[in-house]
Amino acid sequence: MDNNMGVEGLRLLITGASAGIGEGTARLAAQRGASVLLADLNDEQGERLAEDINAAGGTAVYQHCDVSNEDDLEAVMEVAKSRFGGLDVLHNNAGIHESALSDKLTLDTMSRDVFEKIISVNLTGAWLCAKYALPLLRESDNASIINAGSTSSFTGYPQCLAYGASKGGIMQLTKMLAVDLAPDGIRVNCYCPGSIHTQMVDNFLKAAPDPKAMLNTMTMTHLVPRMGQPVDVAELVCFLASPESSFVNGAVWAIDGGSLAWRGTLDILGMEPQA
Ligand SMILES: NC(=O)c1ccc[n+]([C@@H]2O[C@H](COP(=O)([O-])OP(=O)(O)OC[C@H]3O[C@@H](n4cnc5c(N)ncnc54)[C@H](O)[C@@H]3O)[C@@H](O)[C@H]2O)c1
Numbered sequence: 001m002d003n004n005m006g007v008e009g010l011r012l013l014i015t016g017a018s019a020g021i022g023e024g025t026a027r028l029a030a031q032r033g034a035s036v037l038l039a040d041l042n043d044e045q046g047e048r049l050a051e052d053i054n055a056a057g058g059t060a061v062y063q064h065c066d067v068s069n070e071d072d073l074e075a076v077m078e079v080a081k082s083r084f085g086g087l088d089v090l091h092n093n094a095g096i097h098e099s100a101l102s103d104k105l106t107l108d109t110m111s112r113d114v115f116e117k118i119i120s121v122n123l124t125g126a127w128l129c130a131k132y133a134l135p136l137l138r139e140s141d142n143a144s145i146i147n148a149g150s151t152s153s154f155t156g157y158p159q160c161l162a163y164g165a166s167k168g169g170i171m172q173l174t175k176m177l178a179v180d181l182a183p184d185g186i187r188v189n190c191y192c193p194g195s196i197h198t199q200m201v202d203n204f205l206k207a208a209p210d211p212k213a214m215l216n217t218m219t220m221t222h223l224v225p226r227m228g229q230p231v232d233v234a235e236l237v238c239f240l241a242s243p244e245s246s247f248v249n250g251a252v253w254a255i256d257g258g259s260l261a262w263r264g265t266l267d268i269l270g271m272e273p274q275a
Contacts, residue, residue, distance in 0.1 A: 006242035008033030010142060011084040013076065015067050015129060016094030018045035020198030021148070024230025025091060025237045030058030032238060035084050039065035039076050040094070067094045067125030073132040080136055087136035089241040092126040092147045092170075097163045097200055099207035105159040115162045122166035123173065130177060130188075137186050145181075146240045147174050149192040151256050158217075159208065167192075171252050178250030187249040189240050194256030195219055196228040219273040220265035223258030226274045 007029050014029075016022040017038035023045075026036045030053045038060055040046045046062040053060035063079045065072040080087045098105055102114045130145055137143040152164040153171040174190035181188060195201055195218040208214035219227055236255050239245050254260045266272060 006244050007238050010034045010088045010241060011037070011080065011086060011140075012089040012091055012241060013037045013039060013080060013087055013129075013133065014091040014093055015039045015065065015125070017062075018042040018049060020200060021193070021196060021230045021233045022091070022093040023049055025093065025234040026060065027053065028231060028234040029238055029241070030060055031056070034241075035059040036061075037076070037080055037084065037087075038062045039067070039072075041066055066121075067092075067129055068120045070128060070132070073128055077132050077136060080133075086139050087133055088140040088142050088144075090129055090133045090137065090145045091237055091241070092129050092145060094125060095122045095148055095163075095166075095200075097204055098161070099159065099204045100200070103207060105161070105207070107161060110161060115165075118162035119166050119169075122163065123169040126170060127173060134181075134184075134186075137181075138184050141185075142243050142246075143185065144187040144189065144241060145177060146237055147188070147190040149174070149190045149252060151192055151194050151254070151260055153190075153192050153252070154260060158214075159204075174252060175250050182249070187246070189245075189248055189251045189253065191233065191236050191240065191253045191255050192260070193233050194222055194228055194254075194259045196230060196233060198230060201227070216265075216273075220267065221259035221262075222256070222266075222273065223261065225266055225271050226257070228255070228257060 012034050014022050014026050017026050018040035030036050038046050043064050050060040050062040061083050063076050065076045147170050149171050150167040153167040178188040205211045
């Protein structure tokens, strides 16, 4: 096993673990010796992932969970106790984008239900997970919460009204929780990915009026001229989870190929995005 990043022996709860960045993090952390509790709505994919990880010699348990449902969260924490004896790291990764729910994405067309659903999963869900995980995190001597922000925590995008509002909120929730939980020795950090190739991005592109133009908008700002991959983010999550990052707290960490570092697109530099 490769133990470079120091997650060996840690117990991670990863929400939204069945696909994308959550799946990538589960695979990498398990490879490095962490026990991973996979929580998601997609039971089929989640069960399969747990089987895969266990077959490869890792330790994974899948548990159905909607992060906005308190009964589900209670059940997940029971599983963390019974199967892993507790929890060290909460990876608040579950998230949805409004384009998965509706094609009415402008202020005049979006329904209140859609707006509130996004906030309830992406923002309230993360807050609830932290609340339910707290008693277990308090028992850990390497406790942290790692929240999924976005470049839309900082900047505007078309067709991202609810999503962007939720991600701005997550960035601030991170700082408030870092303060609140400092006396408990629980660190709280947030990472903000650029465009990472997952089903969320594929669906978002499909819903765009001009998918090619939207893809350009998303990748032409990456100074590293490609889409990110889930493993790129997983590497950062493993670092933030590990004791090596013990002095990192309340941080908002861009993992965006450099897109927040400037105001331009690659063509100005005579560059093009690579596949
Ligand atoms: N992919 C990107 O480019 C990107 C960029 C910035 C931020 N993010 C954030 O990273 C996180 C993961 O994104 P992704 O691209 O891997 O998404 P994804 O759609 O590929 O996977 C998300 C997973 O979350 C699960 N999920 C959805 N609602 C849930 C709920 N209520 N409870 C539990 N699980 C739920 C889904 O079933 C799915 O398995 C999200 O918070 C997203 O906002 C992604």
